[in-house]
Amino acid sequence: MLKKLMIVAVLGVAGCAAQPDRLAFTPAPSTLQLQPLVRSAMVRTVSLPTYAAVEDIPLQDASGLITADSGILWADDPQRAITLAISSTLAQITNADVGPEPWPFIGLPDVAIDIRVTRMIAGSDGTFQLAGQYFVGGDGVDFRDTARSFDIRQPMTDQSLGAISAAQSAAVLTLTEQIARAIAR
Numbered sequence: 001m002l003k004k005l006m007i008v009a010v011l012g013v014a015g016c017a018a019q020p021d022r023l024a025f026t027p028a029p030s031t032l033q034l035q036p037l038v039r040s041a042m043v044r045t046v047s048l049p050t051y052a053a054v055e056d057i058p059l060q061d062a063s064g065l066i067t068a069d070s071g072i073l074w075a076d077d078p079q080r081a082i083t084l085a086i087s088s089t090l091a092q093i094t095n096a097d098v099g100p101e102p103w104p105f106i107g108l109p110d111v112a113i114d115i116r117v118t119r120m121i122a123g124s125d126g127t128f129q130l131a132g133q134y135f136v137g138g139d140g141v142d143f144r145d146t147a148r149s150f151d152i153r154q155p156m157t158d159q160s161l162g163a164i165s166a167a168q169s170a171a172v173l174t175l176t177e178q179i180a181r182a183i184a185r
Contacts, residue, residue, distance in 0.1 A: 022075035023057065023161055027085035028173040029092075034184035036094035038110035038143060041136075041183060043087040044101045048079050052120040057161060062124045072161055085169075086115070086176045093180040110141045113179060120168070128154040128167035130175060136182050146182050150175055 051058045055077070056068030074081065083100050090113075091098035103109055117132040129152070136146040152174045154167040 021072045023072055023165055024075040025078070025081040025085065025165060026169055027089060028166075028169040030089055030173055030177060030180075032093050032177050032180060034094055034180050036096040036180075036184050038096060038138070038141060038183055040097040040099075040105065040109040040111075041090065041094075042099055042101055042103045042109040042112045043083055043090065044112060044114045046079055046082045046086065047114075047116040048082070048120055049117065052117065053077075053079055057164065058121050059159070059164075060121045060123045066121065069161070082172060085172055086113075086179070089173065089176045090180055090183075093177065094184060096183075108139060111136050111138045111143055111183060113183075115175075115179075120171075122156060122159070122164040122167065124159075126156050126159075128156055128164065128171055130154070130168070130171035134175075134179055134182075136179070143183075148178070148182065150178060 051066050051068075054068075055073040057072060057074060058066050058068050060066050087098050087100045090096070097105060097109075099105060099109070114135040114137070115132065116134070117130065119129050119131040122128050131149075131151040133147060133149045136143070138145065152171045154171040154174070156163045156167040
């Protein structure tokens with residue numbers, strides 16, 4: 001009986017533990033409008049470095065050490081949030097049928113967009129860096145396969161979580177507009 005009471009007490013205390021605060025990633029809107037060369041595009045799940053793919057919000061100090069504020073987490077899985085933001089914004093910019101992986105429509109998309117991020121971090125120098133490479137490949141349509149590197153550096157107003165989130169949103173928007181230009185006239 002005592003053992004059962006101890007288990008119930010431990011479970012009760014665990015259930016009352018404070019949940020960490022969450023910060024939502026809010027995509028920045030684009031004013032860009034382009035005529036796409038394709039009718040449809042699939043955005044594969046964005047590949048992020050391990051430190052950026054977890055819920056913790058990473059910061060890099062002057063020595064290069066990456067730390068995180070364990071009290072505040074991203075509100076969504078970063079890979080999912082970035083993938084959906086890019087997909088949605090590309091659709092808005094190009095007016096094409098753009099969807100995330102897995103492809104939500106019947107049939108195959110005209111092109112697949114694969115984004116591999118090598119750096120996505122707020123630095124102690126007041127800059128948010130988003131770097132890596134993206135690939136656009138057509139399957140069954142006349143579209144030249146494309147591979148391009150990107151290194152986007154977005155200034156942050158300060159080191160606050162709000163400034164980091166805003167800089168990340170702006171950097172993702174810049175990347176999305178670069179990709180949109182790659183699939184447009």
